[in-house]
Amino acid sequence: MTEQQNVEPAAAPVSSGAVAESAGGADLHIVEVTKRFGDFVAVDDLTLTIPAGAFFALLGPSGCGKTTMLRMVAGLEEPTAGRIVIGDRDVTALRPYRRPVNTVFQNYALFPHLDIFENVAFGLRRKGSKTVKADVERMLDLVELTTYARRKPTQLSGGQQQRVAVARALVNNPEVLLLDEPLGALDLKLRRQMQIELKRIQTDVGITFAHVTHDQEEAMTMADTIAVMNAGRIEQMGAPIDLYENPVTTFVANFLGQSNLIRGSITGTSGGDSLLDVQGIRMAMPTSRVHSDNADVWVGVRPEKVHIELAGSATAEGHNVAPAVISDASYIGVSTQYLAKLPWGQEVGVFAQNMTTQGPLRVGDEVSLSWDPENTFALDAQQDADAGAEKIEGDT
Amino acid sequence: MSAVPATAKKDTGADTAQAVGTRWWTPYALLSPGMLWLVVFFAVPTITLVSTSLQSGTLESGFSFTFEFGNYVDAVSGSWEVYLKSLVYSLLATMSCLAIAYPLAYTMAFKAGRWKNIMLVLVIAPFFTSFLLRTNAWKTILSDNGFVVTWMHNLGILEVLNAIQIPVIFADGISGADRVLQTPLGVIAGLTYNFLPFMTLPLYASLERIDVRLIEAGQDLYATPWTAFRKVTFPLSLPGVVAGTLLTFIPAAGDPVNASLLGGPRDAMVGNKIYNTFYRLFDYPLAAALSVILMAMIVTLVTLYVRRAGTEELV
Numbered sequence: 001m002t003e004q005q006n007v008e009p010a011a012a013p014v015s016s017g018a019v020a021e022s023a024g025g026a027d028l029h030i031v032e033v034t035k036r037f038g039d040f041v042a043v044d045d046l047t048l049t050i051p052a053g054a055f056f057a058l059l060g061p062s063g064c065g066k067t068t069m070l071r072m073v074a075g076l077e078e079p080t081a082g083r084i085v086i087g088d089r090d091v092t093a094l095r096p097y098r099r100p101v102n103t104v105f106q107n108y109a110l111f112p113h114l115d116i117f118e119n120v121a122f123g124l125r126r127k128g129s130k131t132v133k134a135d136v137e138r139m140l141d142l143v144e145l146t147t148y149a150r151r152k153p154t155q156l157s158g159g160q161q162q163r164v165a166v167a168r169a170l171v172n173n174p175e176v177l178l179l180d181e182p183l184g185a186l187d188l189k190l191r192r193q194m195q196i197e198l199k200r201i202q203t204d205v206g207i208t209f210a211h212v213t214h215d216q217e218e219a220m221t222m223a224d225t226i227a228v229m230n231a232g233r234i235e236q237m238g239a240p241i242d243l244y245e246n247p248v249t250t251f252v253a254n255f256l257g258q259s260n261l262i263r264g265s266i267t268g269t270s271g272g273d274s275l276l277d278v279q280g281i282r283m284a285m286p287t288s289r290v291h292s293d294n295a296d297v298w299v300g301v302r303p304e305k306v307h308i309e310l311a312g313s314a315t316a317e318g319h320n321v322a323p324a325v326i327s328d329a330s331y332i333g334v335s336t337q338y339l340a341k342l343p344w345g346q347e348v349g350v351f352a353q354n355m356t357t358q359g360p361l362r363v364g365d366e367v368s369l370s371w372d373p374e375n376t377f378a379l380d381a382q383q384d385a386d387a388g389a390e391k392i393e394g395d396t
Numbered sequence: 397m398s399a400v401p402a403t404a405k406k407d408t409g410a411d412t413a414q415a416v417g418t419r420w421w422t423p424y425a426l427l428s429p430g431m432l433w434l435v436v437f438f439a440v441p442t443i444t445l446v447s448t449s450l451q452s453g454t455l456e457s458g459f460s461f462t463f464e465f466g467n468y469v470d471a472v473s474g475s476w477e478v479y480l481k482s483l484v485y486s487l488l489a490t491m492s493c494l495a496i497a498y499p500l501a502y503t504m505a506f507k508a509g510r511w512k513n514i515m516l517v518l519v520i521a522p523f524f525t526s527f528l529l530r531t532n533a534w535k536t537i538l539s540d541n542g543f544v545v546t547w548m549h550n551l552g553i554l555e556v557l558n559a560i561q562i563p564v565i566f567a568d569g570i571s572g573a574d575r576v577l578q579t580p581l582g583v584i585a586g587l588t589y590n591f592l593p594f595m596t597l598p599l600y601a602s603l604e605r606i607d608v609r610l611i612e613a614g615q616d617l618y619a620t621p622w623t624a625f626r627k628v629t630f631p632l633s634l635p636g637v638v639a640g641t642l643l644t645f646i647p648a649a650g651d652p653v654n655a656s657l658l659g660g661p662r663d664a665m666v667g668n669k670i671y672n673t674f675y676r677l678f679d680y681p682l683a684a685a686l687s688v689i690l691m692a693m694i695v696t697l698v699t700l701y702v703r704r705a706g707t708e709e710l711v
Contacts, residue, residue, distance in 0.1 A: 074612075074616055075615075075616075076612050076615070076616070095615075095620075096612070096615040096616055097615050097616070097617075097618045097619055097620055097624075101616075102616060102617065103613070103616045105609055105612070105613055105616075106609075107609070109607065109609040109610050109612070109613040110613075111610060111613070111614075111628060112610075112632070113631045113632055113634075122614070122617045122619075122627070123617035123618050126617060126618035126619050126623060127618050168617070169616075169617075172617065172618070
């Protein structure tokens, strides 16, 4: 409820009205939850807490169990083991219609036989609310659909249907709002708009949002906290910047953005730094960014953190440096994406801003790659270096 | 008609669209197969029926077209009770069908899992035997000393049904005190049985199409399973309900077989009346007038019903 000044007058009553009563929502605790379908473990002993008022994203590839997790919170699936607690209340055994949560379904699941007003009013009518009309109108105002109240869902565009789905859930003042891939069916431009819109609504109403998505950009744009989920487990949880800049597993490193992972080993420490031997090249990095109990590690660096210069140019003091030959250069205007071959044959990606009008380096140029030790991370070499990387079609 | 492809071939690609658009008869040519079908199978029989209903004469002296509206007066005055009975019987049969078919179709659509296809086959299976044979088989099932009648008698159901006596429609009660055959109940039971698949299949089709996420959304929005059914599942299945009731009611209203095999002489329906007038009395004009009235009645009722149900807005 901080950015009141940004809200148009039309939407202002929301913050002082019924919605404000539940401002902050409630903590959602998922405690040691496991869900099995036959032999398949969809969610594996998962524990996490989503603080009240947070915009939380559960991010993972399809089939990682994130939707199952959300459905268990909604009460649409029963956990095989574990507890789900909202606020102070254990809701594990409650039927879905008794839980203080509402869901924005994938593809919205709007009732096709009811108009927009009745869709939004559905939950209020079930609860026997006495202020249905006022509440629905206020909510339609919030999502800017007042003039569509008497239309049927099929007469609305995808983005409008999406807003109806949000309004239909939010109007009930849930303690937690669950969003299941809410923007998956929208085209790219609309998705960007709705990301901003959803973030605005969440800031306005202050309810806890738990959002499930496979789109890393969507998660990073909207959520304050992201949990990256893989194969029924949480790989890493934290603010978007922590996950991106300091991934702790190869899966997170590859699933969020791209990473160059180079095989190396830790040879010792010096102050707060760890010393590395990367295929014979000596490098250094902060020990705090080493996420491995093993001496054998994947030395990681994001492509945009790597400087690329013609061989022989001066590199910044104290940087990790490796010689390479450019094997591919894609000029895309604002930047150039290089593939550079290291002496031992591995190719790494480099994103370079086009700071001059000179054009990019050419394929075959001998270059030196350098990056700040602060931007280096190290992961356990026993993990699969390709985990979470985008698969090229037909590649298995 | 054959000119269309022939001339179309001569046109070069660029001006085809324009050339076709300028020939006024093209749409009619394209419509002609359907129109021909309608004329042969609908317009001609209907016109023949209506014109026959306005003829006068006898089989011996021959019939001639004389605008004999008296046939309609005779039909209504002589048979209004039969019409009324037909409507009530088929209406009750339709309601019984709905009551049996809805849970069946619901189970098939949502609960049956791998048994779904087997259940579908079982619903359709009776069609492999003749309609007449199956109806005759019900004579045995409902026979006076069969187990159905014995049970219904012992449970006191027959006594209750026998006590419901409505003049004209159920003059002697819905069933006999100790029998079902030769009573209205026999006819209604036969109609219900025979038209059950026509109710079940459209219901199943529309229930099966319902996105289960809509029902989940209902429950997520505080609807108990029963409320979710009333407010989401049932309204969404209305197209199936309308289609099923029409497919049951229309043929049931004109059906002569069940009434003649399972009912008594006083339980005759319009179908029997028309049959007798045509084949026994050879009064073709009167039989035609009876048919036209039945048709008009059904069309009127169905129109009112479909308007009322307002399902055209449903997806």
